[in-house]
Amino acid sequence: MDKKYVPRITSFLCKWCSYTGADLAGTSRLQYPTAIIPIKVMCSSRVDPVFILRAFLKGSDGVLLGGCHPGDCHYETGNYHTRRRFAIVKTVFESLGLEAERIRLSWISASEGPKFARVANEFTETIIAMGENPVKKKIFL
Amino acid sequence: MNDTERSAARMRSPEGIRGSLHDFLKIAVDKGAVDSVLAPVKVPAENSYAWILMNDPAVIESASPVAPVMPVQGAKALKSLTRKGKGESRILAVMRPCEIRAGIELMKLNQVHFDNIVLVSYDCPGAVPFQDYVKDPGFSEESFGKMIASGRPGEENIKPACGICTEFSIVDSDIHFGYFGVDEGSAFVIPVSEQGAELLDAIGLDRDAKIADWESEISSIRDKRTKKRTETLSAAGERIKGLDGLINAFRKCIGCHNCMSVCPICYCRQCYFDSEVSKKDPDFIFEIAEKRGAMAFPRDKVMFHAGRMTHMSLSCVSCGFCTDACPTGIPVAEIFSYMADITQPTFEYIAGKNNGEPLPLRKFEKKELPLVHEIVKSAEGEEGSDE
Amino acid sequence: MSRITLESKPSDGVRELLRHLLDKGKVSAVLAPRRLDDEGSLDLGFITDRSELDSIDPFAPVMIANTAQVLSMITPSSSKIAVVLKPCELRGFVERVKREQGTLDNILTISCTCGGVFPLQKAVDGITGGMTANYYSDLSSEKIHAEIRETCKACEHFIPINSDVTVSLVGEKDLDENCQIYLNSKSASELLEGLGGEIDKKEYDPAISAGLMKKRLAEKERLFNSVFPGKGGIDAVIEIFGKCVGCHGCSRVCPICYCVSCDFESMNFDSDIAYYEKELSQKGALRLPPDTMLFHIGRMIHMSFSCVGCGLCSDVCPADIPVASVFKRTGDKTASIFDYIPGRDLEEAIPVMVFKEEEFSRFVDE
Numbered sequence: 001m002d003k004k005y006v007p008r009i010t011s012f013l014c015k016w017c018s019y020t021g022a023d024l025a026g027t028s029r030l031q032y033p034t035a036i037i038p039i040k041v042m043c044s045s046r047v048d049p050v051f052i053l054r055a056f057l058k059g060s061d062g063v064l065l066g067g068c069h070p071g072d073c074h075y076e077t078g079n080y081h082t083r084r085r086f087a088i089v090k091t092v093f094e095s096l097g098l099e100a101e102r103i104r105l106s107w108i109s110a111s112e113g114p115k116f117a118r119v120a121n122e123f124t125e126t127i128i129a130m131g132e133n134p135v136k137k138k139i140f141l
Numbered sequence: 142m143n144d145t146e147r148s149a150a151r152m153r154s155p156e157g158i159r160g161s162l163h164d165f166l167k168i169a170v171d172k173g174a175v176d177s178v179l180a181p182v183k184v185p186a187e188n189s190y191a192w193i194l195m196n197d198p199a200v201i202e203s204a205s206p207v208a209p210v211m212p213v214q215g216a217k218a219l220k221s222l223t224r225k226g227k228g229e230s231r232i233l234a235v236m237r238p239c240e241i242r243a244g245i246e247l248m249k250l251n252q253v254h255f256d257n258i259v260l261v262s263y264d265c266p267g268a269v270p271f272q273d274y275v276k277d278p279g280f281s282e283e284s285f286g287k288m289i290a291s292g293r294p295g296e297e298n299i300k301p302a303c304g305i306c307t308e309f310s311i312v313d314s315d316i317h318f319g320y321f322g323v324d325e326g327s328a329f330v331i332p333v334s335e336q337g338a339e340l341l342d343a344i345g346l347d348r349d350a351k352i353a354d355w356e357s358e359i360s361s362i363r364d365k366r367t368k369k370r371t372e373t374l375s376a377a378g379e380r381i382k383g384l385d386g387l388i389n390a391f392r393k394c395i396g397c398h399n400c401m402s403v404c405p406i407c408y409c410r411q412c413y414f415d416s417e418v419s420k421k422d423p424d425f426i427f428e429i430a431e432k433r434g435a436m437a438f439p440r441d442k443v444m445f446h447a448g449r450m451t452h453m454s455l456s457c458v459s460c461g462f463c464t465d466a467c468p469t470g471i472p473v474a475e476i477f478s479y480m481a482d483i484t485q486p487t488f489e490y491i492a493g494k495n496n497g498e499p500l501p502l503r504k505f506e507k508k509e510l511p512l513v514h515e516i517v518k519s520a521e522g523e524e525g526s527d528e
Numbered sequence: 529m530s531r532i533t534l535e536s537k538p539s540d541g542v543r544e545l546l547r548h549l550l551d552k553g554k555v556s557a558v559l560a561p562r563r564l565d566d567e568g569s570l571d572l573g574f575i576t577d578r579s580e581l582d583s584i585d586p587f588a589p590v591m592i593a594n595t596a597q598v599l600s601m602i603t604p605s606s607s608k609i610a611v612v613l614k615p616c617e618l619r620g621f622v623e624r625v626k627r628e629q630g631t632l633d634n635i636l637t638i639s640c641t642c643g644g645v646f647p648l649q650k651a652v653d654g655i656t657g658g659m660t661a662n663y664y665s666d667l668s669s670e671k672i673h674a675e676i677r678e679t680c681k682a683c684e685h686f687i688p689i690n691s692d693v694t695v696s697l698v699g700e701k702d703l704d705e706n707c708q709i710y711l712n713s714k715s716a717s718e719l720l721e722g723l724g725g726e727i728d729k730k731e732y733d734p735a736i737s738a739g740l741m742k743k744r745l746a747e748k749e750r751l752f753n754s755v756f757p758g759k760g761g762i763d764a765v766i767e768i769f770g771k772c773v774g775c776h777g778c779s780r781v782c783p784i785c786y787c788v789s790c791d792f793e794s795m796n797f798d799s800d801i802a803y804y805e806k807e808l809s810q811k812g813a814l815r816l817p818p819d820t821m822l823f824h825i826g827r828m829i830h831m832s833f834s835c836v837g838c839g840l841c842s843d844v845c846p847a848d849i850p851v852a853s854v855f856k857r858t859g860d861k862t863a864s865i866f867d868y869i870p871g872r873d874l875e876e877a878i879p880v881m882v883f884k885e886e887e888f889s890r891f892v893d894e
């Protein structure tokens with residue numbers, strides 16, 4: 001049972017910034033955990049907040065949402081909306097006592113390979129410390 | 142299958158039919174005859190049941206194949222699983238007769254795929270009205286327990302639809318558990334289809350029991366039920382007679398459309414009556430109000446209910462879910478069953494039979510429906526022919 | 529801003545007011561709760577003929593359908609319409625108007641300080657004389673009536689926000705011969721000119737109903753602390769919604785859920801059987817139909833900040849789930865992060881439609 005538990009972190013990354021940032025981390029040979037499962041989206045605002053919920057309820061141990069820094073969104077204001085929606089999801093989670101720490105929003109630009117690696121490592125550590133998502137075992141969902 | 146040669150296996154359990162069915166599920170999975178089971182399991186708060194697809198032995202252990210209450214129509218559970226086509230694994234589904242019949246209608250509507258599904262039905266004592274159950278699960282469990290131990294169909298504390306159900310026993314499933322009138326703790330396991338017979342063989346249940354007594358018991362109960370159904374429904378028919386009768390029957394309706402959304406037959410994602418098409422221009426609504434001095438909201442109640450009858454009563458299996466879901470206590474199922482018992486015989490159609498008959502509206506014959514002919518002819522007589 | 533005092537029962541006063549509006553041609557139609565029989569059946573009458581006004585029971589303590597939804601069907605209207613509705617129905621409609629589901633132009637809104645309504649089932653079974661008698665005396669003495677709905681007991685918005693006309697019921701003595709009508713807008717004053725009664729320049733003073741407010745706020749706290757089990761978590765969510773039958777009645781009657789086709793009923797969440805087979809192999813068991821918790825938590829994410837706590841979702845739930853209490857409890861939190869009060873102000877944008885450049889840093893790694 002020594003084998004280190006590898007969580008699954010569903011990561012919605014916007015094509016223009018965060019996904020490219022993740023790519024850069026890769027090509028610069030920066031280590032980031034295999035727990036991260038990247039999903040490319042056109043903009044962080046393409047992610048209906050219910051996607052985050054669904055990933056969580058389907059048993060993702062963590063859900064990461066990555067977008068461009070404020071002001072840099074390819075679609076100008078997409079990420080400002082993302083931030084508001086994300087605030088709602090977090091608040092709903094908190095109000096229901098669901099583990100809100102399992103969902104995270106980060107601004108990561110195309111040139112921030114190191115930041116991506118840091119966020120990925122940090123988040124993975126947090127999730128490992130929290131253990132498996134208990135929702136995974138629930139059958140009455 | 143030739144009915145006269147029907148032979149069955151016999152199972153016994155101290156817990157009666159509930160025990161036998163439960164044992165049967167476990168054996169079927171243990172012996173690898175099926176990969177998983179679809180059956181009701183009590184929810185954690187112990188105030189209802191949910192359909193659970195399971196292969197984990199611990200969960201199967203906790204299953205309640207014969208639940209006192211029907212929260213979701215089993216055909217809907219099957220639909221969510223197989224709407225897009227058949228699967229690779231073999232699934233054993235235990236359902237009430239009306240749920241299987243609804244499943245068969247949904248199959249004809251291309252919403253359910255039965256391949257690889259083994260359907261198990263049982264003599265159904267009826268179910269506790271859902272709204273009663275959630276208000277007092279303890280009492281309902283107890284009264285249902287007694288009912289099922291009696292080995293006879295229930296009479297008290299069951300849904301009104303169950304009290305007048307004539308299809309409470311063997312239906313076009315694969316395997317049927319018959320126990321009405323059979324000695325206590327014992328049930329006949331009757332193969333209904335080839336697939337069912339093969340499964341019984343696979344798990345090694347010998348078929349040496351004679352079931353003639355059980356068959357005559359069922360038909361005598363059915364006779365009584367048929368009489369009660371006819372009486373109840375014709376009284377309902379009297380009540381809804383004419384436009385005023387219909388308006389009065391639904392006067393408490395708030396237009397929530399719960400009745401439609403829990404109906405297994407109403408499978409449309411977007412109900413016509415909720416769609417943009419049935420919306421009216423505000424000024425048009427005002428004109429109607431002005432013409433009559435007043436109009437009522439929620440509007441279009443009769444349009445919705447009578448319209449739904451025309452859309453689906455040919456397939457109505459009288460499962461009673463609509464009544465269960467109505468927040469204002471309207472006996473929706475009684476009214477729809479009344480209608481079904483008129484529309485289905487008109488087409489010599491029985492909803493829920495899997496005998497290769499297509500849905501009545503999917504076919505026609507050049508000469509049929511004498512009643513309609515009469516009407517058309519007399520209309521032609523009045524207007525004269527075009528030619 | 530003025531007040532008219534009539535020496536009559538408030539319901540008679542309002543009928544008189546509506547007759548005045550129709551007779552003088554100041555409005556062309558009236559939308560208001562209407563009594564259908566002695567058994568307690570009601571509907572919303574959309575009335576153009578004054579003789580039909582007699583059956584109107586403006587403050588019947590029931591909510592047979594949400595007036596906000598009905599207003600979406602009858603607006604925009606080229607004729608002027610007077611509407612009698614509960615404060616939460618008005619707030620619900622304001623939320624709908626923000627979503628372009630109708631308009632308040634050409635509408636005169638008449639509301640009251642609201643003592644709450646009875647559960648739908650009790651209402652349709654016929655309101656017994658006893659229950660109603662009590663109801664009106666409790667209004668005067670600012671008590672929370674014992675039989676009204678859970679969500680009404682905990683509602684702090686019983687004073688209408690932005691109604692053209694407010695009839696004061698809560699905390700008013702002698703409701704048999706005392707009808708206090710506050711005119712809150714210019715159009716109300718114009719339309720009601722010549723109604724008669726005593727006129728003065730008073731505005732509604734919340735002190736009149738402060739006693740009830742105190743009780744409601746306390747009840748709200750009690751409800752929100754008790755409706756949701758323990759510290760919450762997924763088990764608590766399952767405990768509450770586990771018995772849901774998936775009828776989605778709660779969303780269909782909700783004034784906020786205006787989508788003709790709900791996301792959670794769409795093909796978006798449909799899966800092949802292979803998907804379920806895979807899930808089964810991982811979990812050993814799964815619920816069908818799937819996504820019950822997804823529906824409820826998802827709906828909270830989509831709309832809770834606009835929830836007006838009207839309670840209709842609980843009313844129609846055949847599984848007797850306290851849907852409204854749970855939604856309002858979460859809704860209070862999601863609205864508060866935006867300092868938003870649903871239905872407060874037509875000009876106040878829906879939180880998800882606008883943003884500030886600098887905000888919510890606590891939710892993001894910047």
Ligand code: SF4
Nearest residue numbers: 394395397398400467
């Ligand atoms: S469930 Fe009852 S109230 Fe709702 S639409 Fe059907 S008949 Fe009307």
Ligand code: SF4
Nearest residue numbers: 772773775776778845
């Ligand atoms: S009304 Fe009740 S049973 Fe129906 S979907 Fe909503 S919570 Fe579930």
Ligand code: SF4
Nearest residue numbers: 782835836838839841
């Ligand atoms: S969620 Fe329930 S209480 Fe809130 S606005 Fe909708 S129907 Fe009313």
Ligand code: FES
Nearest residue numbers: 014043067068074
């Ligand atoms: S394009 Fe990156 S957040 Fe919009």
